[in-house]
Amino acid sequence: MAEGTKERILRTALELFAQNGYLGTSMNDIAGQLGITKAALYKHYASKQEILDKIVERMNKMDYERAEAYEMPETEPDGFAEAYLHTPIQKIRTYSLAQFDHWTKEPFSSNFRKMLTLEQYRDSKLAQLHHDYLAGGPLEYMAAIFRKLADSDEEAMQLALEFYGPMYLLYSVYDGAEEKESVSSLLATHIDRFIAKVEAGYRSEAAGTAVLSRRNNG
Template structure:
């Protein structure tokens, strides 16, 4: 069951994703919820407190998902060792889960839309957009590939080749046309990439 705190977070995020963070006031959030501002302040000190709680929730979701699918954890050396033992089927499944997380799950997809909207207006939002959706994933995969393949100088290029199409598919999802089968497209992409990795 959704608590009042969770309802406030989700409603705020919906408004931030629709109108932009700066344009949304506490009055607008409380009005959308049908509650007095004083009642909202019992749960969150201000709009910034709501925003920080949204970030914390995103990090919790990330951690929970990795644990649920038994993805390697620990420092980078331990993660690399773990990925060496993982089958391509498990990587494909987790890639599909990640894609659904950013496109179909309500909270993360709204978060992605908010950052996409706000990245050109606010440096902090731009930094978060990079962390969650662009340079963060690429840096992580670069370290990962550098630990797996012998040609370490090619690791960043491999990271871009793997993640670039996935990143593009987020936009395709947002403007999906009839007949688009992004799940099949994603599966084929991971399969093709795994064959390429077999050559290393």
């Protein structure tokens, strides 16, 4: 029973954080929304910071499990260069669509995203979380994966920006859309066009290399 109560507190607190911001929500607000006393709330969590820490812990666990389920390299780049090199682009497509669903359709993750979007300009620690989960972190992750497609780190980052930039934009588009599935379709189309462009570049490069090789051998 106590475990169920702690879970309900986390989800209710995160809903309030997504609506009013982390800074704009008090322990009194959380207790009131739950219909319990503030003293009862403190029996489960000593502070609002502890609630946030548990939420972040949950998000980290969910990220790890999702990457493992889709056979993606772990998020820490050190020691995983070889794994990045063997990540097929179709696997990246499947994982990216799952990521979008995770951040838009799964209530816990969606509320976490909305909280970070609200607070990114008001609190440095939450700004860092926004960077790690939604902005620079995913961009750097995709750049590491696309490194095998590029001739330099700069080109890999440009590919990652071209790939992830629209995905990041579509999070906000999804929130305000009446036909939400159409937004998911937009993302799928974007990813398919990106893949087609990359594969066309590979074929062109391979053809050019073959022509050059024949000339050199001739």
